[in-house]
Amino acid sequence: MIIPKLALKNLLGAGLRTWLNVVVLSFSFVAIIWTQGLYEGMNKQASTAMIDSEFGGGQYWQENYDPYDPLSIQESHSKPPAVLQELIAEGVATPVLIVQGTIYPEGRFMPVLLKGIDPAQKIVDIPAQFLKSESEELPALIGADMASTTDLKIGDYVTIRWRDADGAFDADDARIVQIMNTQVQDIDKGQIWLPLDRLQKMAGMQNEATLIIVEKNFKNPIKVTGWTFKNLDFLLQDIRQLVKSKSAGSSILYVLLLFLAMIAIFDTQVLSIFRRRKEIGTLIALGMTRGKVIQLFTFEGALHGVLAAGVAALYGLPLLVYTAQKGWALPQSTKGYGFSLGSTLFPSYSFALIVGTTLLVMITVTIVSFLPTRKIAKLKPTDALRGKIT
Amino acid sequence: MKIQHTIMIILLASVAFAQKYSGDEILDKVDEGMTAQTKIFVAKMIVHGRRGSRTIESKSWVQGTEKSFTEYLAPAREKGTKMLKLGDQLWTYSPQTDRIIKIAGHILRQSLMGSDLSYEDMMEDPHLNHIYTAQVTGEEMIADRPCWVLQLTAKTSHVAYHTRKIWVDKERFIILREYRFAKSGKLLKTTDITDVFQVDGRWYPKRILFKDQLRKGKGTEFILESIKFNSAIPSYLFSKATLRK
Numbered sequence: 327m328i329i330p331k332l333a334l335k336n337l338l339g340a341g342l343r344t345w346l347n348v349v350v351l352s353f354s355f356v357a358i359i360w361t362q363g364l365y366e367g368m369n370k371q372a373s374t375a376m377i378d379s380e381f382g383g384g385q386y387w388q389e390n391y392d393p394y395d396p397l398s399i400q401e402s403h404s405k406p407p408a409v410l411q412e413l414i415a416e417g418v419a420t421p422v423l424i425v426q427g428t429i430y431p432e433g434r435f436m437p438v439l440l441k442g443i444d445p446a447q448k449i450v451d452i453p454a455q456f457l458k459s460e461s462e463e464l465p466a467l468i469g470a471d472m473a474s475t476t477d478l479k480i481g482d483y484v485t486i487r488w489r490d491a492d493g494a495f496d497a498d499d500a501r502i503v504q505i506m507n508t509q510v511q512d513i514d515k516g517q518i519w520l521p522l523d524r525l526q527k528m529a530g531m532q533n534e535a536t537l538i539i540v541e542k543n544f545k546n547p548i549k550v551t552g553w554t555f556k557n558l559d560f561l562l563q564d565i566r567q568l569v570k571s572k573s574a575g576s577s578i579l580y581v582l583l584l585f586l587a588m589i590a591i592f593d594t595q596v597l598s599i600f601r602r603r604k605e606i607g608t609l610i611a612l613g614m615t616r617g618k619v620i621q622l623f624t625f626e627g628a629l630h631g632v633l634a635a636g637v638a639a640l641y642g643l644p645l646l647v648y649t650a651q652k653g654w655a656l657p658q659s660t661k662g663y664g665f666s667l668g669s670t671l672f673p674s675y676s677f678a679l680i681v682g683t684t685l686l687v688m689i690t691v692t693i694v695s696f697l698p699t700r701k702i703a704k705l706k707p708t709d710a711l712r713g714k715i716t
Numbered sequence: 717m718k719i720q721h722t723i724m725i726i727l728l729a730s731v732a733f734a735q736k737y738s739g740d741e742i743l744d745k746v747d748e749g750m751t752a753q754t755k756i757f758v759a760k761m762i763v764h765g766r767r768g769s770r771t772i773e774s775k776s777w778v779q780g781t782e783k784s785f786t787e788y789l790a791p792a793r794e795k796g797t798k799m800l801k802l803g804d805q806l807w808t809y810s811p812q813t814d815r816i817i818k819i820a821g822h823i824l825r826q827s828l829m830g831s832d833l834s835y836e837d838m839m840e841d842p843h844l845n846h847i848y849t850a851q852v853t854g855e856e857m858i859a860d861r862p863c864w865v866l867q868l869t870a871k872t873s874h875v876a877y878h879t880r881k882i883w884v885d886k887e888r889f890i891i892l893r894e895y896r897f898a899k900s901g902k903l904l905k906t907t908d909i910t911d912v913f914q915v916d917g918r919w920y921p922k923r924i925l926f927k928d929q930l931r932k933g934k935g936t937e938f939i940l941e942s943i944k945f946n947s948a949i950p951s952y953l954f955s956k957a958t959l960r961k
Contacts, residue, residue, distance in 0.1 A: 490873075
C-alpha cells in the first residue's frame with residue numbers, strides 16, 4: 327500500500343508539471359471518445375434509417391439485379407416464385423419493381439429510376455399509402471431531395487417517359503401526391519415512387535418485381551431459384567466500410583494527441599529518474615528492492631492516466647452528454663455525400679467505447695512510464711546515493 | 717361549270733394517284749430514296765439551348781444500315797471525338813480522355829451532345845418498311861408541297877416508337893414532316909424538313925429540325941453540307957482501333 331500512497335504524493339508534489347501532462351492526456355481521452363462516438367453514432371443512425379426505410383430484414387434480389395450496374399437494371403425483373411409470393415401474401419414481404427425512365431420537370435431532361443411499391447405495404451417506412459388511387463391519374467411520391475432538385479411540389483404534374491419490357495417508348499403525366507422527408511438518399515435521389523400495379527402495367531411487366539424486401543427480424547431465409555437473399559450484413563457493408571475508413575482517417579488526430587501526451591510523460595519520467603537518483607539510492611539503501619522502485623516510478627507515471635481520466639470526466643462528460651442529447655447539426659453540403667444521416671448527427675458513446683479508450687490510454691501510459699525506469703534495475707545504490715547514474 | 721369540272725379532274729387524278737400506291741409502297745419508295753449501299757456526308761448540327769446555340773460539325777461514313785463512323789470536326793472542344801456504330805452497339809472516343817466508351821443501357825437514352833437527339837435515335841433501323849406498316853390517312857400541303865399523310869404502326873412490340881405519323885412529298889417521295897408517338901399516344905418527337913436537295917437523281921433532306929416535344933427549347937437543326945452515295949469506304953474504318961487514330 328506504500329507504493330500507491332508514495333506515488334500519489336510524489337505526483338502531486340511535482341505540481342504544474344504533473345497537471346500539464348494530465349491536461350494534455352485528458353484531451354486525448356475526450357478526443358478519442360468524442361470522435362469515435364461520432365462515428366459510432368453515424369453508423370448506428372445510418373444503419374437504423376436504412377433498415378427502417380430501405381432494407382427491412384433483408385432483400386431478395388432478382389438474379390440479374392445489381393444496383394451498381396445501370397446496364398443490368400433493364401433485365402432485372404421477373405415473376406417471384408411461389409415461395410416468395412406466399413411471403414408477400416402473408417404480409418411478411420413486399421415487392422419493388424425498378425424501371426429506368428426520364429422525367430421532364432419544367433421541360434428539363436432528367437434520367438430517373440421509377441420504383442413501384444405496393445401502397446398497402448407495411449414492411450418499410452415509406453409513405454406508400456399516398457399512392458392509393460382510384461382515378462386514372464398516375465400518383466407519384468418523391469423525396470424531399472428530389473423535390474428540391476426538380477422544383478416539384480405536391481399537386482404538380484410531371485411528364486415521365488420510359489421504355490416497356492419490349493423497348494417501346496411510352497409516356498404519361500404523373501401527379502406528385504406527397505413529398506416524403508427521409509434521410510435515406512437511396513430512396514430519394516433520382517427516384518420516383520409509383521403504385522406497383524400501375525408500374526407493372528406501364529412497363530408490361532405484370533406481376534414482376536426486381537427485389538423483394540422482407541420484414542425486420544426475418545429468420546431463416548429460404549433458397550429460391552433465380553433470386554438471391556441479401557442479408558443486412560451484405561446490405562449495410564458499404565456504410566460500415568465507409569464509417570470504418572472515416573474513423574481510421576480521424577484517428578490521426580487522437581494518435582497525434584496521444585503521442586504528444588506520451589512524449590510528455592516519457593520526458594517527465596526520464597527527468598524524474600535523473601533528478602531523484604539520490605532518492606532512489608536512499609530507497610534501495612533502506613531496503614526497497616529495485617523491482618519495488620521500478621513499480622513506484624511506473625505507478626507514478628500510470629497515475630497520470632488516472633488523473634487524466636478524472637480531469638477528462640470533469641469537462642468532457644458535460645460536453646459529451648450535451649452533444650449526445652442535442653446532436654451535431656450537419657452542414658447542408660453533407661447531404662450529397664450519400665450518408666443516411668438527416669440534418670443532425672447524434673453521437674453514440676457505448677460502454678465498450680469508454681472502457682476501451684480508458685484501457686488503451688492506461689496501458690499506453692503504463693508502458694511509456696515503465697520504459698525509462700528500466701535504468702533503475704542497473705543502478706548501484708552507492709552510485710545513486712552519490713548522484714551518479716549510468 | 718368550268719371550275720367545277722377542273723376541280724373534279726384534279727380530285728379524280730389525286731384519288732387515282734393515291735390509289736396507285738398503298739401506304740407500304742410509299743414507305744418502300746421513301747426507304748429507297750433514303751438508303752444506299754454507302755453514304756459519306758459532312759453535316760452541321762446546331763443545338764439551340766437555353767443559353768444560346770452551339771454548332772457542331774461532323775463527317776460520317778455509313779455502310780448499309782449496320783455500320784457507321786462519325787468524326788466531329790468542330791468546335792475545338794468536340795474536335796477529334798469519334799463515334800462508331802456496329803449493329804446494335806455504339807462506342808465513342810474522346811481525345812481529351814483518350815478513352816473509348818461503350819454507350820449502352822441508360823446512357824443510350826441520354827442526349828447526343830446536348831441535342832434533341834438521343835444516342836438510341838442513332839441506333840434505329842432507317843428502313844421504315846422493316847418495322848412499320850403504313851396506312852394513308854389523308855393528304856396535306858407542307859411548305860407548298862402536296863403530301864400524303866401516313867400513319868405508321870409498329871409490326872412488332874420491339875420498336876422504340878409504337879406509332880409515327882409522316883408526311884411524304886407526293887412527287888419526290890421524301891418525308892417532309894414526322895411525328896413520333898409513345899404507346900400512350902403522347903407526342904414525343906417531331907422532325908421538320910425545311911429544305912431538300914437533289915443528289916444523284918434522288919431527293920434528300922438538307923435541313924432538318926428535330927424537336928423533343930417533352931423538352932423546352934427550340935430544337936436541334938441538322939444541316940447536310942454535302943453527301944456522296946455509294947462511294948467506296950475502306951473496311952478498316954469500321955473498327956474500334958480506328959477510333960484512336
